[in-house]
Amino acid sequence: MTILSYFVIGLLTLTLSSEPLSKPFPKSTSNEKEQNNKPKQKAPLRALIVDGQNNHAVWPKSTLMMKQYLEETGLFQVDIYRTRFTWGEGENEKSYLVLAGVGETTNTVNPQHDPEFIPKFADYDVVISNFGWKAANWPETTQKALENYMSAGGGFVSVHAANNSFPDWLEYNKMIGLGGWGDRTEKNGPYVYYTNEGKLVRDLSPGKSGAHGPSHEFPITLRAKDHPITKGMPEVWMTTTDECYAQLRGPAENLTILATGKDVSGKAPTDRHEPMLMVVDYGKGRIFHTALGHDAVSIESVGFITSFLRGVEWAATGKVTIPIPPDFPTAGNSTSREFELRK
Numbered sequence: 196m197t198i199l200s201y202f203v204i205g206l207l208t209l210t211l212s213s214e215p216l217s218k219p220f221p222k223s224t225s226n227e228k229e230q231n232n233k234p235k236q237k238a239p240l241r242a243l244i245v246d247g248q249n250n251h252a253v254w255p256k257s258t259l260m261m262k263q264y265l266e267e268t269g270l271f272q273v274d275i276y277r278t279r280f281t282w283g284e285g286e287n288e289k290s291y292l293v294l295a296g297v298g299e300t301t302n303t304v305n306p307q308h309d310p311e312f313i314p315k316f317a318d319y320d321v322v323i324s325n326f327g328w329k330a331a332n333w334p335e336t337t338q339k340a341l342e343n344y345m346s347a348g349g350g351f352v353s354v355h356a357a358n359n360s361f362p363d364w365l366e367y368n369k370m371i372g373l374g375g376w377g378d379r380t381e382k383n384g385p386y387v388y389y390t391n392e393g394k395l396v397r398d399l400s401p402g403k404s405g406a407h408g409p410s411h412e413f414p415i416t417l418r419a420k421d422h423p424i425t426k427g428m429p430e431v432w433m434t435t436t437d438e439c440y441a442q443l444r445g446p447a448e449n450l451t452i453l454a455t456g457k458d459v460s461g462k463a464p465t466d467r468h469e470p471m472l473m474v475v476d477y478g479k480g481r482i483f484h485t486a487l488g489h490d491a492v493s494i495e496s497v498g499f500i501t502s503f504l505r506g507v508e509w510a511a512t513g514k515v516t517i518p519i520p521p522d523f524p525t526a527g528n529s530t531s532r533e534f535e536l537r538k
């Protein structure tokens with residue numbers, strides 16, 4: 196050991212031993228003292244992505260994309276919890292399955308109920324669903340656990356086809372506010388949309404729920420400019436190639452539409468501005484709902500990434516610190532970042 200080392204250790208000891216002086220009358224236990232001596236680093240937010248059954252072939256990859264985006268902010272530590280029986284993963288995306296570190300799973304021809312799907316929601320600041328259309332029902336105890344977790348102030352994020360899941364689970368539909376497909380009709384609640392003139396409509400007329408034209412780049416229009424998630428975004432910005440979900444319907448209680456999408460493909464199912472980014476209050480809990488994110492190209496959109504990250508942070512904490520990046524899309528141009536899996 197050099198003299199310099201002794202000097203550094205001496206300095207460190209001085210620094211550590213002087214700490215209690217700045218806090219008069221410390222009555223801490225030895226454990227607390229140890230914690231006080233650790234570098235002051237904010238604990239990361241804990242996020243859980245749940246997945247396993249989704250009609251979108253990309254799901255094993257998109258789960259890892261979202262995990263990596265979240266971890267790259269330095270704010271989140273992300274776990275994945277998956278059904279033992281998986282469904283819908285594409286041949287090209289199967290190699291991503293093992294990278295989630297969730298152990299072995301079994302692909303099934305149809306979505307299969309997993310009685311052992313019991314995530315510990317309460318251990319997390321926010322839960323993100325990457326389930327999709329036709330996902331088998333979760334065990335009743337797990338449904339109840341999510342309801343209790345959310346009522347007590349949890350955070351939940353619904354991504355794209357997660358709003359297709361569980362049409363018969365009323366509390367889930369209250370959480371997402373609006374859903375599509377799964378034989379949803381007027382019995383599930385109103386259509387909610389904006390007209391071309393900018394009027395918000397709740398429409399109880401009968402009819403099916405869920406439609407979209409071909410994937411294309413379409414404009415997103417902000418409807419709530421002062422919400423922490425959207426604050427600072429341009430009033431209109433372009434998606435990358437994505438699906439513009441339409442005719443969503445649901446309980447729509449305590450729902451705020453942050454932004455809408457307008458299908459400009461020439462084959463739009465409606466002539467409306469459809470809800471794309473939403474927030475819902477559920478008990479003391481907060482939900483962020485993005486209808487965007489159909490495939491890898493959609494998810495590489497800087498608009499998707501930014502709204503997703505800010506939405507997850509908001510659902511977890513009620514605040515947003517993640518900035519709008521300089522490469523955020525504009526009204527004229529979409530922007531994207533090619534995804535590279537971190538080794």
Ligand SMILES: [Zn+2]
Nearest residue numbers: 251356438489
């Ligand atoms: Zn889709």
